[in-house]
Each structure stands twice: as structure tokens, then as C-alpha cells.
Amino acid sequence: MALIADRLYYVLGVIVFLAVWQAASVFKLFGSEFSESFSPVAAMLALIEMIKNGELVHHALPSLRRVLISLSFAVVVALPVGVLVGYFKRIEQMTYVVFQFMRMISPLAWMPIAIIIFGVGDVSVVFLLWLVAIWPLILNTSHGAGRVSPLWVNMSRTMGARDAGILRKVIIPAAVPDMLTGLRLAVGVSWIILVPAEMLGVPDGLGYFILDTRDRFRYDQLMATIMVIGMIGYLLDSVNRWLIHKFSWKI
């Protein structure tokens, strides 16, 4: 019973949010001219229209594709790097300053360089997303690999494990929950950076579409796109939360 009540409150929160939003547009808080098209009802109608005419899929798919490709590259690079950084103290010492320094730089700052190297288009966007995704992955993985109980390491050595065996049988599996936490953060920041990155000259994607709707004065579609960005982000995060729940070991 308590569970149903709990769920109701989650739903209630969303309803209150929509009501406040609707009220804001009814009372013309977004300015007298456009408040009408900023309302959730208008956004909902625009969303249905975008689904029907295929515009939504046309822009959402490239966005998802870019994020997933860059995440894949980020995982492939960051997990091994993170494990090595966490396990070998010397590597950690050598990379610490550089990594902490690099991760504080907004990937958008690299944008001109990305465009010089890769030109305007998908590759630059993917590169920028990759650049933002690797830091949470590397830092969480190395944190997880670094705090593995020395008892487990010693135990595995008495079982005949050398460095490679220790990494494969102890360090890496022990760090899985931290890797997944890193992935969750990486997905979050990638999805956030995606929108500005797609404003840099690609011909499709949700970020592009935001500018496009603005230029066409279709603020109802703009709001609908914002909602879609939020919803997809929420779904991606839910997948990650499920992964963490599923693959975290208990003591």
C-alpha cells in the first residue's frame, strides 16, 4: 500500500510541475506575445505533430547515435586507463594533475580546434562528446580500482595470481559498480553537452532543431523539443540506474 502511495507522490509532483507551467503561460509570464505557444498544452500538441510527421525521429535518432558512438569510444578508452591509473600508483601520480586540469575544461572550448581537425559535422560533435564523457569514466574507474581491499589482492596472490590475474579477477570486477557510476555521470554530461554541440553546424539532431524552431518562430515545437530532450535524458539515466542496481555486488 505504501508503495502505491509513494508512486502517487511521484506522479503528483509531475502534475504540479505541469500545472505551474500551464499557469505561467496562462498568466503570460513568458511575455504577452508568445506565452500561448510556451504552454505545456501547446507543446504537447506540437509533440504529437512532430511524431506524426516524422520530424521527431529525424532529429532524435542522430542525437542518440552521436551520444552512443562517443560513449562507446569513451568506454573503450577510459575503462582500461582508469583501471591502470587506479592500480598502479606511479601512473596515478603521473596523470593526476593533467587529468584534474583537463576535466575542468568545457569541451565546447575545444570546439574551434575540433573543427580545424575534423571539420564541421558529426565527427566534431562526437569528438566533443567523447571529450566530456571520458573524465567521469576514468576518474570513477580509477577510484574503484584504487580502493580495492589489499586483503583481496593478497588473497589472490596466495592463490597464484600475478598482476594480470589480480587485475582480471579482483580489481576489474571490484570496480564494476564505480565504472557504472562513471557511466551514469558520463551519459548525463554527454546528453547535456549534446545540445550546444549540435548547434555547431550539423544539419540535424535535437540541438540543431532547437535553433531551427526558434528561427521559424515555432515556440510550441521548441518547448516540445525541450521536453523530448528531458525525457530521453531521463530514460537514459533510468537505464543506467538499472544497470547499477543489477551489476553492483553486495558485501
Added chain:
Amino acid sequence: MSETKAKGVPLLELRDVSKTFLKDGAEFKVLEKVNLEIDEGEFVCILGPTGCGKSVTLQIVAGLIEQSSGSVILDGREEHGPGPHKGMVFQEYALLPWRSVRENVELGLELKGVSRKERHRIAGEQLEIVGLKGAENSMVHEISGGMRQRAAIARALANSPRILLMDEPFEALDALTKEEMQIQILKAWEKTKTTIFFVTHDVDEAIFLSDKICVMDINPGRVKKILENRLPRPRHELVCRTDREFGEMRDQIIQLYSSLKDEELDLVF
């Protein structure tokens, strides 16, 4: 002593093993010239007050820390570093929580590259020996402390070690489980004929389990006396704790202990 020599080469030999740690820049002598011989198939306990270097001794034998001088000789060869021929059972179990009981027991075999089928068979056998049949597929967090320590013992035994090193393995368990485990380890020892080197600070435990008790002195840690334990076997029946011989053995050890205490007091004054 000459009796044991006559039996031939001991399985494990500690020769003048000393260990000095650096503590706040000063040298701190933990072990001084520890000499000990363990024959194949023997059950030897190290007994001593806390801080006398029992764990350090065992870890030196395991190869987890290096002695400052002296040598550890196993099967006639000088030992360096850890390996699966020296099975270790830790007080804290050290089971991997993302693995099931069976997968934990299979760890050493995986590292050796043993086939899946063979791993399965050996793990099943060892789990049977320690009385864990039926819990193979449980996760570590689902089983009790006693069961965890059984799994840890099975894991060490699965490598068919030449010697099994145990550092106060039952200390974290309640009194009843502890007694149960003592009987269990004797049964496993009889079945597998594995040599066991067992650290404890529990006098009764040492007497109940061992063939030989190495009583250690503190500051610096060294061998005070090696006692032969001639209590008849098998000792599964707890009654033997009330035997006259058991009591005599305990008195003898307590006396040794109290002379240790005196020396400590001398040091303090």
C-alpha cells in the same frame, strides 16, 4: 628433537627468520631468529600473546611479506613470494563478494587455467569436505560467518597446497561455531592429509588441534618453546577437553605464558 630429525627432511623449515619494520623512522624488531620445523602432514599451532609476531611469521611463510634475514624452506627449496602451493586462510575470510561460493572456490583453478568441468568437480569435492554442500550457489553476503570461513578453507584446499596457513581463522566466530569449525578442520585435515600451520592465541584451541605447539615470546617476537602434543587422536569428541592430559598441557602453557608476563613486567619497570 633428534627424533624429528631422524624422520628425514621437514616439509617446512624456518631458519633464523628475523623481521625488522621501520616505524616512524626507527627500526622496530618484530621477529628475532625464529626457528621452526614442520613435518609433512603435521598440524602445528603458533600460540602467543597479541603483537608477538604470529601474523608476521605466517605472512612471511605465505610470501606476502619478506623477512629481513633468515630463510623459509619448503620441500628443501628456499621460498620467495606467494603461490598456490601455500594456501592461506585469512581471519577476515577474504571472499570475493561478486562471486558465488562455488566461484570463490574455483578462483585458484581459474588462475591455473583448469577447464570448467574440472573446476566444477574439484570445487564440489572441496565444498563437500568442508561441509558446504548445498550452499554452492549462494552469494557471500547470504551465508553466515562460519560458512564463509568454510568456503575460504575450501578455496585454499582446491589448489592442493603443500601447506595450509591459517591466521586465527575462527576468531571472528561465536563460541559454538568456533568449536564446530575446529572439529571441521580436523576432519578436513584427516581427509586431505594437508600439513597445517595454524595461528591462534586461544590455548584450548591450540591443544585441541595440534601435534605441536610453538609458544612465542614477545618483544621481540621469538620462539619460547616448542611443545609436542601427544593427546590421542581422533579428537572430534569434545570430551577430550576435560581429559587429564588436556589439563596438564594447558597448565604447562599457562605457566609459560605467566613467565612471559613476568618478563614483560620486567621490561616495563
